[in-house]
Amino acid sequence: MIRVLLAEDQAMVRGAxxxxxxLESDIEVLGSAADxxxxxxxxxxxxxxxxxxxxxxxxxxxxxxxxRVRRHELPVKVIIVTTFxxxxxxxxxxxxxxxxxxxxxxxxxxxAEALRTVHRGGRAIDPQLALEAWSDADPLNDRExxxxxxxxxxxxxxxIGAQLNLSHGTIRNYxxxxxxxxxxxxxxxxxxxxxxxxxx
Amino acid sequence: MIRVLLAEDQAMVRGAxxxxxxLESDIEVLGSAADxxxxxxxxxxxxxxxxxxxxxxxxxxxxxxxxRVRRHELPVKVIIVTTFxxxxxxxxxxxxxxxxxxxxxxxxxxxAEALRTVHRGGRAIDPQLALEAWSDADPLNDRExxxxxxxxxxxxxxxIGAQLNLSHGTIRNYxxxxxxxxxxxxxxxxxxxxxxxxxx
DNA sequence: ACCCCCGGGTGACGGTTGTCACATCCGCAC
DNA sequence: GTGCGGATGTGACAACCGTCACCCGGGGGT
Numbered sequence: 357m358i359r360v361l362l363a364e365d366q367a368m369v370r371g372a373x374x375x376x377x378x379l380e381s382d383i384e385v386l387g388s389a390a391d392x393x394x395x396x397x398x399x400x401x402x403x404x405x406x407x408x409x410x411x412x413x414x415x416x417x418x419x420x421x422x423x424r425v426r427r428h429e430l431p432v433k434v435i436i437v438t439t440f441x442x443x444x445x446x447x448x449x450x451x452x453x454x455x456x457x458x459x460x461x462x463x464x465x466x467x468a469e470a471l472r473t474v475h476r477g478g479r480a481i482d483p484q485l486a487l488e489a490w491s492d493a494d495p496l497n498d499r500e501x502x503x504x505x506x507x508x509x510x511x512x513x514x515x516i517g518a519q520l521n522l523s524h525g526t527i528r529n530y531x532x533x534x535x536x537x538x539x540x541x542x543x544x545x546x547x548x549x550x551x552x553x554x555x556x
Numbered sequence: 557m558i559r560v561l562l563a564e565d566q567a568m569v570r571g572a573x574x575x576x577x578x579l580e581s582d583i584e585v586l587g588s589a590a591d592x593x594x595x596x597x598x599x600x601x602x603x604x605x606x607x608x609x610x611x612x613x614x615x616x617x618x619x620x621x622x623x624r625v626r627r628h629e630l631p632v633k634v635i636i637v638t639t640f641x642x643x644x645x646x647x648x649x650x651x652x653x654x655x656x657x658x659x660x661x662x663x664x665x666x667x668a669e670a671l672r673t674v675h676r677g678g679r680a681i682d683p684q685l686a687l688e689a690w691s692d693a694d695p696l697n698d699r700e701x702x703x704x705x706x707x708x709x710x711x712x713x714x715x716i717g718a719q720l721n722l723s724h725g726t727i728r729n730y731x732x733x734x735x736x737x738x739x740x741x742x743x744x745x746x747x748x749x750x751x752x753x754x755x756x
Numbered sequence: 757a758c759c760c761c762c763g764g765g766t767g768a769c770g771g772t773t774g775t776c777a778c779a780t781c782c783g784c785a786c
Numbered sequence: 787g788t789g790c791g792g793a794t795g796t797g798a799c800a801a802c803c804g805t806c807a808c809c810c811g812g813g814g815g816t
Contacts, residue, residue, distance in 0.1 A: 375572065
């Protein structure tokens, strides 16, 4: 019997996934959590074999939980199930030692299958995504990432500078570099590109 | 017996929702579709009592399907189930005469409940969202919406102008108006604001 | 015929952005 | 210490952006 904890913020999807997994005779859903913190608490209380978690959740993200699990050496496998086919996310997930990374686009049967694979020590990584993940690395450094994020919220160079205690000229230099590295035409395009790669 | 067709692009969520609804003894899931066009075809082939559809799908969106249903006077109720708590979306959905509008944040039991309500002729609208929907209306006209959308993709005024056969000066005028109407500081902020309201 | 509104355009203004070359400072290797 | 590299600033330039006042032409009303 595979004992599972489910973390997913959208209640309807959470309920639906629970129903889906409960159909499998060798899987038992111990419980579910709607945000990162409670997932972390339930993880320690219920001691499941496998944690199935979304990435984007209030509080802790699924990636952060995976990192914590590794750091505390908890005996639980982690499977990420997410909407986002972003190479950067998979990259970080693998660095955090997750057992599986599935897309919500994948057929529903894959989930139970992946659960079994991971439970017996294997890995279940979405194959087409695995390729992309190693193809191109994040070219941005911390400053560029930081500045690009703020620029993407509509802030001007001066506003960003004020926030980071840097001169507006420096901000423009960083933005210019980021735009160049990403092959974009302006900050807006750069932001979108970086975002869809999972780099921001 | 309530006969249901399900339209949802993410396969895993689609499978999970099917599992969820199949647990109910008075509900029968006739089939499901992964995009707007096939949902529309299945709708005519299977003639379900109720269509449960996501909004964001490839091809036709759920809102467009609802509009078509109304235009063709098909004898099917439509329930929108979406991630997006955007007043503008609900507004358009109601204009299209949908029977229900639920958020994926809502508890899973609500879905079956809403299905029954709508099937017997009632309406199931997320209550807190219903309030917001009438609070503030979309101030943008078609041109502004169109231009803002393109600007949000990183295109310059000249590029947008070329695409719409308008002069770059006119584009700037539209953007300026949109920025003003939304109380934003620049096009980036305007885009974000409009987007999160569901106006784009 | 008259007026007025509406979609579109123009030209000018000051500010912002993107780019580049160069300057400064600090820390670290040798 | 010398030298180098990274992080931060500066100043200049052209292009772009946001704003505004104003112009034009074509429908509707009346």
